[in-house]
Amino acid sequence: MATVRYERRVPVAPDVIWGIVGDAASIHRWFPGVRDCTVVGDVRTLHMANGMDMPEKILTVDPILRRFQYTITSPLYRMHLGTIDVIELGPQDSLIVYSTVSDPDVLALVVGGGTYFALDEIERQALAKAAQE
Amino acid sequence: MGRKILFITTDQQRFDTIGVNGAQYSRTPTIDGLAAAGINYTRAQPSSVVCMPSRATMLTGQFPSTHGAWMNGVALAVDAPSVAATLHDAGYKTSLIGKAHFEPFIDVFGNYTENSLANLGVPTVETNWADGRRGPHRGFDHMEFATHGVAGQLHYAKYMQQNHFDEIGGFYSALDGDLQVNAAGGGETNAPQVKINPVERGHYHTDWVADRTIAWLESLDAEDDFFCWMSFPDPHHPWDPPASELHRVPWRDVELPANYPTAAAEREALLDAKSRHWRMWYDGQLVSNFEAPKTWVPSTLTADQVREVNALNAVEVELIDEAIARVLAVATARGWDDDLDIIFTTDHGEFQGDFGLLFKGPYHVDALMRLPLIWRPAASAQIAPAVVSEPVSLVSLAATFLNIAGRNAPYWVEGQCLPTSSGDAEDRGFDHTITEWDSVLFGVAVHVRSVVTKEYLYTEYGKGAVHDGSEGELYDMSEDPLQRVNRFDDPQYAAVRRDLSQRLRDHHDRPHDRARPGVTVAPV
Numbered sequence: 267m268a269t270v271r272y273e274r275r276v277p278v279a280p281d282v283i284w285g286i287v288g289d290a291a292s293i294h295r296w297f298p299g300v301r302d303c304t305v306v307g308d309v310r311t312l313h314m315a316n317g318m319d320m321p322e323k324i325l326t327v328d329p330i331l332r333r334f335q336y337t338i339t340s341p342l343y344r345m346h347l348g349t350i351d352v353i354e355l356g357p358q359d360s361l362i363v364y365s366t367v368s369d370p371d372v373l374a375l376v377v378g379g380g381t382y383f384a385l386d387e388i389e390r391q392a393l394a395k396a397a398q399e
Numbered sequence: 400m401g402r403k404i405l406f407i408t409t410d411q412q413r414f415d416t417i418g419v420n421g422a423q424y425s426r427t428p429t430i431d432g433l434a435a436a437g438i439n440y441t442r443a444q445p446s447s448v449v450c451m452p453s454r455a456t457m458l459t460g461q462f463p464s465t466h467g468a469w470m471n472g473v474a475l476a477v478d479a480p481s482v483a484a485t486l487h488d489a490g491y492k493t494s495l496i497g498k499a500h501f502e503p504f505i506d507v508f509g510n511y512t513e514n515s516l517a518n519l520g521v522p523t524v525e526t527n528w529a530d531g532r533r534g535p536h537r538g539f540d541h542m543e544f545a546t547h548g549v550a551g552q553l554h555y556a557k558y559m560q561q562n563h564f565d566e567i568g569g570f571y572s573a574l575d576g577d578l579q580v581n582a583a584g585g586g587e588t589n590a591p592q593v594k595i596n597p598v599e600r601g602h603y604h605t606d607w608v609a610d611r612t613i614a615w616l617e618s619l620d621a622e623d624d625f626f627c628w629m630s631f632p633d634p635h636h637p638w639d640p641p642a643s644e645l646h647r648v649p650w651r652d653v654e655l656p657a658n659y660p661t662a663a664a665e666r667e668a669l670l671d672a673k674s675r676h677w678r679m680w681y682d683g684q685l686v687s688n689f690e691a692p693k694t695w696v697p698s699t700l701t702a703d704q705v706r707e708v709n710a711l712n713a714v715e716v717e718l719i720d721e722a723i724a725r726v727l728a729v730a731t732a733r734g735w736d737d738d739l740d741i742i743f744t745t746d747h748g749e750f751q752g753d754f755g756l757l758f759k760g761p762y763h764v765d766a767l768m769r770l771p772l773i774w775r776p777a778a779s780a781q782i783a784p785a786v787v788s789e790p791v792s793l794v795s796l797a798a799t800f801l802n803i804a805g806r807n808a809p810y811w812v813e814g815q816c817l818p819t820s821s822g823d824a825e826d827r828g829f830d831h832t833i834t835e836w837d838s839v840l841f842g843v844a845v846h847v848r849s850v851v852t853k854e855y856l857y858t859e860y861g862k863g864a865v866h867d868g869s870e871g872e873l874y875d876m877s878e879d880p881l882q883r884v885n886r887f888d889d890p891q892y893a894a895v896r897r898d899l900s901q902r903l904r905d906h907h908d909r910p911h912d913r914a915r916p917g918v919t920v921a922p923v
Contacts, residue, residue, distance in 0.1 A: 315509050376507050379919055383918070
């Protein structure tokens with residue numbers, strides 16, 4: 267079991283960021299390599315740019331804690347847990363923490379690398395939304 | 400019409416595996432011929448002792464701390480500077496055939512061009528360049544990729560899957576079920592990463608790389624200037640060359656390396672004289688490099704396993720030499736001999752039993768750091784053959800390619816053109832090289848910087864998982880060429896240590912624009 271974690275401090279209100287990451291059906295707008303996704307109940311299927319489908323189960327969507335958790339249910343993984351926390355540091359100041367726990371270990375690096383670049387895009391979209399508001 | 404460039408690389412090849420450099424078992428008449436007609440560098444060093452950072456240095460002319468691909472699994476930024484792009488701008492036809500590895504192999508999300516190009520069925524795609532323009536990916540008009548086996552989506556793997564599916568099972572599986580580097584033993588000694596491979600020789604990746612290079616060269620007009628990077632995946636592990644060729648070097652006839660004491664106590668005493676992470680790896684207490692199998696413990700390595708690995712390594716080197724000969728014959732047939740520069744090197748070395756170890760890692764000694772490097776200038780350049788013993792670095796390659804093409808090195812190139820003689824090396828200050836190592840893998844961080852001069856090899860360990868920032872190694876290579884006696888704490892060497900430490904600080908403080916360090920997106 268291995269853990270990878272990335273953080274990003276963004277000068278934007280936490281609800282703006284939660285509006286991006288809390289929407290389960292929008293992951294293809296900010297996670298690299300995801301072309302589209304479908305959500306049926308708590309099952310989310312990522313349609314990857316390389317033609318693969320990646321099934322996931324959504325575990326937590328908590329707008330009070332601003333926490334989103336999911337697990338990849340592909341047989342590639344014996345265990346996976348992805349957690350995105352949006353933490354309020356101030357009215358216009360947020361910390362996004364995106365952590366990945368995985369077995370096999372190696373896949374934590376692969377997914378974790380993706381989460382880093384996802385944070386880049388989440389930050390970009392959050393700043394753009396904040397500028398519009 | 401200018402000078403054409405054939406850049407030949409292997410992967411993980413020691414200096415002493417080439418005939419002209421004293422190889423005991425591998426016969427390399429083609430490479431030896433290049434050395435005889437050109438410049439043989441006998442103290443060539445990499446910028447890193449693992450593939451991705453070192454290869455990124457070849458392409459960018461920058462140290463890893465500048466180009467940002469600081470360890471395996473960290474992709475070189477797609478818009479990083481590229482000597483191939485500069486040559487492309489100069490009108491050169493550009494290709495890379497074989498192992499690239501600027502981008503990680505394990506790519507579940509399909510984010511990287513190297514992994515998708517074969518599926519796309521095109522010779523290149525347009526991506527962003529360092530100067531803001533778009534152009535062929537990393538400057539290459541044509542790319543066909545291979546790596547150490549037949550798994551995955553690269554061109555060679557697809558070739559085998561589509562044409563020789565029945566031979567795929569004969570290759571060693573580089574990764575195990577957990578995607579860790581496989582520790583399973585094979586061959587006749589149960590050595591790790593060894594397998595008797597019944598693949599037909601002509602289908603093995605060494606010959607495939609030569610075949611595809613020949614096909615590309617034959618597609619060119621005779622007058623075209625070209626930069627062709629022919630990149631063999633061997634002799635990097637796994638060691639699974641075609642079984643039909645194993646008769647060349649019977650492993651039972653192979654002597655143990657000079658730096659492999661047969662007595663365990665002597666090996667362990669040598670390791671104990673070095674920084675503590677050497678012995679920790681040997682004992683199976685620390686793995687700091689993904690490419691060393693996580694579950695393999697070096698102290699279990701036997702003398703016969705060393706013999707078998709080194710025999711297979713020699714076979715792989717001979718196949719490479721013969722493949723190069725086939726490519727050079729095509730160049731001759733096309734009438735390019737007068738205008739063709741050939742540079743041969745590798746990205747880093749391999750322990751091959753030295754100190755009782757295999758593979759590689761944050762261990763800066765000659766086994767991993769002293770590389771074969773040969774430049775056979777075009778006859779038209781009228782450069783006299785030479786042996787250059789001054790320290791030179793692979794960071795000089797990009798500037799050398801540009802010099803051959805008659806171009807000034809852009810601001811982003813850190814190295815200067817390789818010297819063409821010892822006098823030239825002295826005149827232009829080739830008196831030391833720097834090798835970097837940084838790794839952070841599941842809570843284990845290791846940071847290493849080394850400087851090599853003609854006389855000394857000096858290493859400092861930064862603060863990390865097992866180092867407190869005060870440790871190091873210093874070897875006096877004139878009296879200790881095997882780097883067995885660590886003089887780091889020897890008061891007699893205090894002045895030497897101060898001088899070499901200052902060179903490391905100067906390297907750290909060098910003024911140069913640095914890329915943002917990349918993010919680890921895969922183990923390799």
